[in-house]
Amino acid sequence: MGMGKETRDRIARRAAQELKNGMAVNLGIGIPTKVADFVPEGVQVVFHAENGILGAGGAPHAGDEDAFLCNAGGYPIRIGAGASYCDSAIAFAMIRRGCIDITILGALEVSERGDLANWIVPGKRVAGIGGAMELAQKAKKVIVLMNHVNRQGESKVKKSCDLPLTALACVKLIITEMAVMEVTEQGLLLKEIMLPYTIEDVVRHTEATLIIPDQLVFIP
Template sequence: MAALAAQELLDGFYVNLGIGIPTLVANHIAPGVDVTLQSENGMLGLGPFPTEADIDADIINAGKQTITELDRTSYVSSADSFGMIRGGHIQLSVLGAMEVAENGDLANWMVPGKMVKGPGGAMDLVAGVGRIIVLMDHVDKAGTAKFRKSCTLPLTGANVVDMIITNLAIFQRPERRSPFFLKAIAPNVLPDEVRAKTEAHYLEMPA
């Protein structure tokens, strides 16, 4: 999923990666594509996700995951970092999700009744970044579809998701007034399986 998302990063982009699987996108950026990765805690120019030998406990992203530096890495205040996000200077963000609705609503910051640390920068990202890609498992641990008709969890943002990459399929829409269409399915996965495990309405792959 991270490798597929990395294909959406274009030369010259400033990109924010969410915690979890999205962090791994940094390991799959194509050679020759010059992308600057940004983290809400004020790090500009993140390197690949570290191997055990490369871990430095003092170099972390906004999710407190250890990451690596580049020769050009710089550090700014959290206020400046969020100024980049809110000012529309980040072209793409790759985030995880608990649920995505067929109209592009996103829920990825809390489950009622469970400990909540706060939304972090997620709400700022979906409001200030031009394109949002979600990486998530197709169903949750109970087998319930995560791409749904509507979100049942508190929203991070309304009508903000442009592309969804799961372990079964890729869904995309050309613009935010359009429905999602099935762009691709994973190897050895049949369209009927995707349909059976998806609650949301979507269009079939264009001819």
């Protein structure tokens, strides 16, 4: 199932609500990179990129791109005041030391216990697992942004992942075009519904077992 720009922006905007003053934040490839464009007013965070940038910003306006300035996915970015550069080894040391408050990643599948599969579909060529393994294990909070179902219409929110895992029990929050779900000790808690979807829509398209509270937030 494809996803248009408006829907991707909506997911990124919701994810940006999780950012708090002073956080060090890493953004994965895909929808997560758009989060930098929706930081709430008055909130100041430092975006970290594995290629060696602290203080990365959102996408530049057309024509203002710098061919030598990009994020870890190779896409053009801006930098903020006070930004700094380091080599990739130092950037990964920051991750491995546990200095990243939140990492926001894409995913192929997430299980109801927070297992993450986001690096390979068997039989398809990939460059490698990249920084996702370290980020998933070492960031203080892992948020996943993704389509609710795959191209075959099958749920990506699973009882258990079928694809090779990136890390076990690491994901804390899942945001899709349909819903916001929190991984808790009791199970996968449905917190918010993205209108015009309904509770029935979300349950029908979710393989995992959902805990549905009495009070839900509906996002217009």
